[in-house]
Amino acid sequence: MGRPPNPARREATLARATDYVLAHGLAELSLRPLAAALDTSPRMLLYDFGSKQELVSAVLAEARRRGATRLAENLPAEAASPEERLRGIWAWISAPERAPFVRLFFEVHADGLAHPENYPDRAEAITDWFNTLGATFRDITTGPDDTVTPTLVMAVIRGLLFDLTTTGDRRRTDDALDRFCELLRH
Amino acid sequence: MGRPPNPARREATLARATDYVLAHGLAELSLRPLAAALDTSPRMLLYDFGSKQELVSAVLAEARRRGATRLAENLPAEAASPEERLRGIWAWISAPERAPFVRLFFEVHADGLAHPENYPDRAEAITDWFNTLGATFRDITTGPDDTVTPTLVMAVIRGLLFDLTTTGDRRRTDDALDRFCELLRH
C-alpha cells in the first residue's frame, strides 16, 4: 500500500546530472545551479541521493560506466595488430568528442591526490576504464608476467593526452605517437 | 615622506603562502585559514596582493620559480648521456620530496582545463618548468627540427608520474622507464 516508489526519476536525474558534470566539471559543482539546470530542486537531489557527496560518487560511477561502454563499442578489432590497436585507441581517446571525459578524468585524478580519503578505491575509481583500455595491450609484452610494457603504453597515452589538452598541438602529439610506434616495432 | 613601504613583508608572506599551498593544495584554499596559518589576517593578504586571484597567481609563479631552481641544481651533468639524464630526471622528479610539487602541477593542469580563462599564458603557466626539463632532451633527436622525440620523452615522464601518484607502484613505474630507455637505445 501507499504510493509506489519511482526509481526511474533518480535514474533520469543521474543521467542528466552526469551530462552536466561532464560539461561543467566537478570543482565548482553546486546543488542549486545543478538543480536549476535539471529542472528540479536541491531538495529532490538530496532526496534522491542523500548528500552531495553521494551524488558525486554516483555521477562519477555513471561517467565511468559510459566511458567503458563507448570504449568497448569502439575498440579496434581483436584481430588488429597491437600497433593498429594503439593507434585506434589514441585516435578515439584524443578526439575532441572525448574532451569532456578526459577533462573529468584529469580533474578526478587531481582531486584524488589532494583528498585520497574521498577515494577509498583509489586506483579503481580513478583509472578504471583506463585499465579496460590497458587490458587490450596485454599481448604487447615480453612474456606472460610482463606488466611493464602495458604500463609504458598507458603512460605514453596519458602523457600525450596531458600535452594535447594543455597545448592543443595535435600534430606534434600525433607525431610523437608515431615515433613511439616506431620504437615499439624494434 | 610618510612611513616607508615594507616590501619584505609581502615577500615573506608569499614564501610562507607558497609553502601552505604546496602542503594543502589550491582547490580549497581560503583566505581565513591561510591567514591563520601564516599568523596574519585576510585583511593583510588583500592589502599585499589585491585579491585572492592575484595572490594565487603570485603563489603559482613562486612555486614554478622554486621548481625551476631546484631542478637546475639537480640536473644531471651536461656531459652525461641522454639516457643518464633521463634516468636522473625521473629519479629526481619521482622522489617523494617532489610530491607536493607534482600534486600542485596536476591540480593546476586540471583547473586550467576547466577554466582556461584564468590562465592566459596557457602552456607557459602550466608547463613552464616542465619545459625547462624538456629542454635537456634537445639532443635526443633525429635532427635539429625534431620536436617529436622530446615530446615523447616528456609524455612518458608525465604519464608515469600520473601512474605513480595514483597507484604508488614504484617498482612497476621504474621498470617502465627502464623499458623506455631500452627502446630508445635502438
Next chain:
DNA sequence: CCGTTCTTGAAACAGTCGTACCATATACTG
C-alpha cells in the same frame, strides 16, 4: 472515503566565502 507511502515546495539554518569600509596605530619627513 481513510490510511499509508512517496514526492515535492518553501523557507530557514548555520556556516563560509571574498571583499569593502572605517578607524586607528605606526613610522617616517620636515
Next chain:
DNA sequence: CAGTATATGGTACGACTGTTTCAAGAACGG
C-alpha cells in the same frame, strides 16, 4: 610638534554553501 604615508584590526555586507525542517500534495491499497 604637525603632516603624511603605510600598516593593521575589527566588523559587516551580500552572496553563496550543503542541509534540515515543516508542511502539503499525489498516488496507491483497502
